Amino acid sequence: MTGHETEPRQTPAELQAEITREQRRLAETLDELSVQARPANIARRQIDRAKDRGTRIFDEARALVFGGGAVRVESRLVHPEEGSIVVKGDDKVVTTYQSRGQLPPEALILMAGVGTVVAVGVVAWAVRRRRK
Template structure:
Protein backbone atom coordinates (compact mmCIF):
# COMPACT_ATOMS: atom_id res chain seq x y z
CA UNK A 1 0.00 0.00 0.00
CA UNK A 2 1.46 3.43 -0.93
CA UNK A 3 1.24 6.68 1.05
CA UNK A 4 -1.31 8.03 -1.39
CA UNK A 5 -3.83 5.35 -0.52
CA UNK A 6 -3.80 6.27 3.18
CA UNK A 7 -4.16 10.07 2.78
CA UNK A 8 -7.65 11.44 3.33
CA UNK A 9 -9.20 12.74 0.15
CA UNK A 10 -11.38 15.78 -0.18
CA UNK A 11 -14.86 15.42 -1.46
CA UNK A 12 -15.97 17.52 -4.42
CA UNK A 13 -18.09 19.62 -2.02
CA UNK A 14 -15.05 20.33 0.18
CA UNK A 15 -12.97 21.29 -2.85
CA UNK A 16 -15.75 23.61 -4.07
CA UNK A 17 -16.01 25.20 -0.60
CA UNK A 18 -12.24 25.80 -0.55
CA UNK A 19 -12.35 27.35 -4.02
CA UNK A 20 -15.23 29.59 -2.95
CA UNK A 21 -13.33 30.72 0.18
CA UNK A 22 -10.24 31.55 -1.90
CA UNK A 23 -12.29 33.45 -4.46
CA UNK A 24 -13.93 35.46 -1.68
CA UNK A 25 -10.53 36.20 -0.10
CA UNK A 26 -9.09 37.30 -3.46
CA UNK A 27 -12.13 39.50 -4.15
CA UNK A 28 -11.69 41.20 -0.76
CA UNK A 29 -8.01 41.76 -1.46
CA UNK A 30 -8.82 43.30 -4.85
CA UNK A 31 -11.43 45.56 -3.22
CA UNK A 32 -8.85 46.74 -0.67
CA UNK A 33 -6.28 47.41 -3.41
CA UNK A 34 -8.76 49.33 -5.55
CA UNK A 35 -9.75 51.42 -2.52
CA UNK A 36 -6.09 52.29 -1.86
CA UNK A 37 -5.52 53.13 -5.54
CA UNK A 38 -8.41 55.61 -5.81
CA UNK A 39 -7.05 59.04 -6.76
CA UNK A 40 -8.97 60.75 -3.93
CA UNK A 41 -7.44 58.41 -1.36
CA UNK A 42 -3.96 58.84 -2.82
CA UNK A 43 -4.41 62.62 -2.70
CA UNK A 44 -5.64 62.43 0.90
CA UNK A 45 -2.55 60.45 1.91
CA UNK A 46 -0.23 62.87 0.07
CA UNK A 47 -1.86 65.88 1.74
CA UNK A 48 -1.40 64.19 5.11
CA UNK A 49 2.26 63.62 4.36
CA UNK A 50 2.66 67.25 3.26
CA UNK A 51 1.07 68.42 6.51
CA UNK A 52 3.43 66.24 8.52
CA UNK A 53 6.43 67.58 6.62
CA UNK A 54 5.14 71.13 7.06
CA UNK A 55 4.83 70.60 10.79
CA UNK A 56 8.39 69.30 10.88
CA UNK A 57 9.64 72.34 8.95
CA UNK A 58 7.79 74.66 11.33
CA UNK A 59 9.35 72.87 14.29
CA UNK A 60 12.80 73.22 12.77
CA UNK A 61 12.19 76.90 11.95
CA UNK A 62 11.04 77.46 15.53
CA UNK A 63 14.24 75.86 16.78
CA UNK A 64 16.35 78.07 14.50
CA UNK A 65 14.54 81.26 15.48
CA UNK A 66 14.60 80.55 19.17
CA UNK A 67 18.22 79.52 19.00
CA UNK A 68 19.44 78.18 22.33
CA UNK A 69 15.89 78.07 23.69
CA UNK A 70 14.99 74.87 21.88
CA UNK A 71 16.36 71.45 22.68
CA UNK A 72 16.18 68.47 20.35
CA UNK A 73 14.35 65.73 22.19
CA UNK A 74 14.67 62.90 19.66
CA UNK A 75 15.19 62.00 16.02
CA UNK A 76 14.15 58.78 14.34
CA UNK A 77 13.57 57.30 10.91
CA UNK A 78 9.97 56.77 9.92
CA UNK A 79 9.19 53.63 7.94
CA UNK A 80 7.05 54.18 4.83
CA UNK A 81 3.40 53.15 4.93
CA UNK A 82 2.73 49.53 4.16
CA UNK A 83 2.13 49.06 0.46
CA UNK A 84 3.67 52.40 -0.53
CA UNK A 85 6.26 52.69 -3.25
CA UNK A 86 9.58 53.89 -1.87
CA UNK A 87 11.97 55.85 -4.04
CA UNK A 88 15.65 55.92 -3.17
CA UNK A 89 16.31 58.70 -0.70
CA UNK A 90 12.65 58.85 0.37
CA UNK A 91 13.48 57.98 4.00
CA UNK A 92 11.99 60.43 6.43
CA UNK A 93 13.69 61.59 9.61
CA UNK A 94 11.42 63.09 12.24
CA UNK A 95 13.00 65.35 14.83
CA UNK A 96 11.15 66.54 17.91
CA UNK A 97 12.11 69.80 19.61
CA UNK A 98 11.00 71.14 22.94
CA UNK A 99 11.12 74.80 23.85
CA UNK A 100 12.70 75.79 27.13
CA UNK A 101 10.76 79.04 27.30
CA UNK A 102 7.81 80.75 25.64
CA UNK A 103 8.36 81.67 22.05
CA UNK A 104 8.66 85.34 21.23
CA UNK A 105 5.91 86.80 19.00
CA UNK A 106 8.40 87.12 16.12
CA UNK A 107 8.94 83.35 16.14
CA UNK A 108 5.21 82.70 16.04
CA UNK A 109 4.78 85.13 13.15
CA UNK A 110 7.62 83.41 11.30
CA UNK A 111 6.08 79.98 11.93
CA UNK A 112 2.69 81.14 10.63
CA UNK A 113 4.39 82.66 7.58
CA UNK A 114 6.32 79.48 6.85
CA UNK A 115 3.11 77.45 7.25
CA UNK A 116 1.24 79.75 4.87
CA UNK A 117 4.01 79.53 2.26
CA UNK A 118 3.99 75.75 2.50
CA UNK A 119 0.20 75.61 2.22
CA UNK A 120 0.21 77.86 -0.86
CA UNK A 121 3.00 75.76 -2.39
CA UNK A 122 1.11 72.51 -1.81
CA UNK A 123 -2.09 73.95 -3.32
CA UNK A 124 -0.20 75.32 -6.33
CA UNK A 125 1.55 71.99 -6.81
CA UNK A 126 -1.77 70.10 -6.63
CA UNK A 127 -3.45 72.49 -9.11
CA UNK A 128 -0.50 72.25 -11.51
CA UNK A 129 -0.53 68.44 -11.38
CA UNK A 130 -4.27 68.30 -12.01
CA UNK A 131 -4.16 70.76 -14.88
Protein backbone atom coordinates (compact mmCIF):
# COMPACT_ATOMS: atom_id res chain seq x y z
CA MET A 1 0.00 0.00 0.00
CA THR A 2 1.23 3.42 -0.85
CA GLY A 3 0.70 6.52 1.23
CA HIS A 4 -2.00 8.14 -0.90
CA GLU A 5 -4.38 5.15 -0.80
CA THR A 6 -5.03 5.82 2.88
CA GLU A 7 -5.70 9.53 2.39
CA PRO A 8 -9.34 10.63 2.74
CA ARG A 9 -11.21 10.93 -0.56
CA GLN A 10 -12.94 14.15 0.48
CA THR A 11 -11.65 17.05 2.45
CA PRO A 12 -13.42 18.08 5.65
CA ALA A 13 -14.86 21.12 3.84
CA GLU A 14 -16.28 18.91 1.08
CA LEU A 15 -17.79 16.56 3.66
CA GLN A 16 -19.35 19.50 5.51
CA ALA A 17 -20.77 20.86 2.23
CA GLU A 18 -22.26 17.44 1.41
CA ILE A 19 -23.78 17.14 4.89
CA THR A 20 -25.27 20.62 4.54
CA ARG A 21 -26.78 19.75 1.12
CA GLU A 22 -28.31 16.55 2.50
CA GLN A 23 -29.71 18.39 5.52
CA ARG A 24 -31.27 21.00 3.22
CA ARG A 25 -32.74 18.27 1.00
CA LEU A 26 -34.13 16.46 4.03
CA ALA A 27 -35.65 19.70 5.37
CA GLU A 28 -37.32 20.37 2.00
CA THR A 29 -38.69 16.83 1.93
CA LEU A 30 -40.09 17.22 5.44
CA ASP A 31 -41.68 20.54 4.45
CA GLU A 32 -43.32 18.88 1.43
CA LEU A 33 -44.60 16.04 3.61
CA SER A 34 -46.04 18.44 6.16
CA VAL A 35 -47.88 20.30 3.37
CA GLN A 36 -49.21 17.04 1.91
CA ALA A 37 -50.28 15.75 5.33
CA ARG A 38 -52.43 18.78 6.20
CA PRO A 39 -56.05 17.68 6.56
CA ALA A 40 -57.27 20.41 4.20
CA ASN A 41 -54.88 19.26 1.48
CA ILE A 42 -55.81 15.61 2.00
CA ALA A 43 -59.51 16.53 1.75
CA ARG A 44 -58.87 18.58 -1.40
CA ARG A 45 -57.05 15.66 -3.04
CA GLN A 46 -59.88 13.28 -2.12
CA ILE A 47 -62.49 15.68 -3.53
CA ASP A 48 -60.48 16.10 -6.73
CA ARG A 49 -60.11 12.34 -7.04
CA ALA A 50 -63.87 11.85 -6.56
CA LYS A 51 -64.61 14.53 -9.17
CA ASP A 52 -62.20 12.88 -11.62
CA ARG A 53 -63.80 9.48 -11.08
CA GLY A 54 -67.29 10.94 -11.43
CA THR A 55 -66.34 12.78 -14.60
CA ARG A 56 -64.75 9.67 -16.05
CA ILE A 57 -67.82 7.53 -15.25
CA PHE A 58 -70.14 10.21 -16.64
CA ASP A 59 -68.10 10.49 -19.85
CA GLU A 60 -68.12 6.73 -20.33
CA ALA A 61 -71.87 6.53 -19.70
CA ARG A 62 -72.50 9.41 -22.11
CA ALA A 63 -70.34 7.69 -24.74
CA LEU A 64 -72.36 4.49 -24.33
CA VAL A 65 -75.74 6.24 -24.48
CA PHE A 66 -75.10 8.89 -27.11
CA GLY A 67 -72.32 7.23 -29.07
CA GLY A 68 -69.66 9.72 -28.07
CA GLY A 69 -66.53 10.29 -30.07
CA ALA A 70 -64.19 8.21 -27.91
CA VAL A 71 -64.04 4.83 -26.26
CA ARG A 72 -61.83 3.77 -23.36
CA VAL A 73 -59.13 1.37 -24.46
CA GLU A 74 -57.24 0.74 -21.23
CA SER A 75 -56.64 2.07 -17.74
CA ARG A 76 -53.49 1.41 -15.76
CA LEU A 77 -51.99 2.46 -12.45
CA VAL A 78 -48.86 4.60 -12.70
CA HIS A 79 -46.32 3.95 -10.00
CA PRO A 80 -44.35 6.90 -8.57
CA GLU A 81 -40.71 7.47 -9.41
CA GLU A 82 -38.15 5.55 -7.41
CA GLY A 83 -37.12 7.47 -4.32
CA SER A 84 -40.22 9.68 -4.25
CA ILE A 85 -42.43 9.83 -1.20
CA VAL A 86 -46.09 9.07 -1.79
CA VAL A 87 -48.89 9.66 0.68
CA LYS A 88 -51.38 6.77 0.69
CA GLY A 89 -53.84 7.09 -2.15
CA ASP A 90 -51.71 9.35 -4.36
CA ASP A 91 -51.40 6.78 -7.16
CA LYS A 92 -52.41 7.99 -10.58
CA VAL A 93 -54.61 6.14 -13.04
CA VAL A 94 -53.89 6.81 -16.70
CA THR A 95 -56.71 6.07 -19.11
CA THR A 96 -56.20 5.76 -22.85
CA TYR A 97 -59.05 6.67 -25.20
CA GLN A 98 -59.39 5.94 -28.88
CA SER A 99 -61.50 7.93 -31.32
CA ARG A 100 -64.51 6.07 -32.66
CA GLY A 101 -64.64 8.06 -35.85
CA GLN A 102 -67.88 8.87 -37.61
CA LEU A 103 -70.74 6.44 -37.87
CA PRO A 104 -71.32 4.99 -41.32
CA PRO A 105 -74.22 6.54 -43.29
CA GLU A 106 -76.14 3.25 -43.12
CA ALA A 107 -76.18 3.41 -39.33
CA LEU A 108 -77.44 7.01 -39.40
CA ILE A 109 -80.23 6.09 -41.83
CA LEU A 110 -81.18 3.10 -39.67
CA MET A 111 -81.29 5.26 -36.52
CA ALA A 112 -83.44 7.87 -38.30
CA GLY A 113 -85.81 5.13 -39.47
CA VAL A 114 -86.13 3.60 -36.01
CA GLY A 115 -86.72 7.07 -34.53
CA THR A 116 -89.45 7.75 -37.07
CA VAL A 117 -91.17 4.42 -36.38
CA VAL A 118 -91.08 5.05 -32.63
CA ALA A 119 -92.45 8.59 -33.05
CA VAL A 120 -95.28 7.40 -35.31
CA GLY A 121 -96.09 4.60 -32.85
CA VAL A 122 -96.26 7.01 -29.90
CA VAL A 123 -98.50 9.41 -31.84
CA ALA A 124 -100.79 6.55 -32.94
CA TRP A 125 -101.01 5.24 -29.39
CA ALA A 126 -101.86 8.73 -28.05
CA VAL A 127 -104.55 9.29 -30.72
CA ARG A 128 -106.08 5.87 -30.11
CA ARG A 129 -106.09 6.40 -26.36
CA ARG A 130 -107.73 9.80 -26.77
CA ARG A 131 -110.60 8.33 -28.85
CA LYS A 132 -111.56 5.88 -26.11
